[in-house]
Amino acid sequence: MFTGIVELIGTVQEYNEFDESSSGGQGVSVVIKDAAPILKDCHIGDSIAINGICLTVTEFDVEAGTFKVGISLETIKRTNVSSWKPNSKVNLERAVSQDVRFGGHYVQGHVDTVASIVGIEPEGNAVNYSFQLNQTNDDKKYMNYIVEKGFICIDGTSLTVVSVDDNNAIFSISMIKHTQENVIMPLKGLGDLVNIEVDLTGKIIEKQILMAVENQIEKEDSLLSKMITKIVDKRIQKYLK
Known part of the structure; x- marks a missing residue:
């Protein structure tokens, strides 16, 4: 970790x-x-x-x-x-040890995909970077876990997402001067690739929700199954009228 x-x-x-x-x-x-x-x-x-x-x-x-x-x-x-x-x-x-202060966020070191740098804009003493995931179905799905003000790990650096464009699979971060001086991002230019690890929390929540919904659907007497059946019956009755 x-x-x-x-x-x-x-x-x-x-x-x-x-x-x-x-x-x-x-x-x-x-x-x-x-x-x-x-x-x-x-x-x-x-x-x-x-x-x-x-x-x-x-x-x-x-x-x-x-x-x-x-x-x-x-x-x-x-x-x-x-x-x-x-x-x-x-x-x-x-990797962290017991006496390490947790200053960033929980990072596994398991990179999900890569993104290309599509924007570099200085803002005061900070620099705003924009990144675009590869435009394939497999890569674009990672946008589901990239949210404004959420965590993201880029080339091993814990950063905060400042904006998200889901349609174009683009997101951006703002890098303060101290971080610029201690990581490799400023050495990169437009078009260069960076490693992306999305926040694990989003993946865990998504899987828990999907499993819970699937279990509810499989049980005929579950609250969700009864609700779906009720909605379908209403639609059928409305159609028959």
């Missing part, structure tokens, strides 16, 4: 598409450098969020300030990992 409060900006040192080593998992692996401050209490198997993606440390060197992670094909499909190159900057956050 993470908070969406970025601890450090790291740098991609290596991006290996075919890593045959045991720590590379015989697949895609990434080595991150400039990470010494967050490796002092690191152990093999620990979770570190890189641009909001929860990844497992398979190798690390405190003195060199580097660590390595393996990346699955599912993660590559869902995220902007394929755009990472040597010297790319990335947001880093360790």
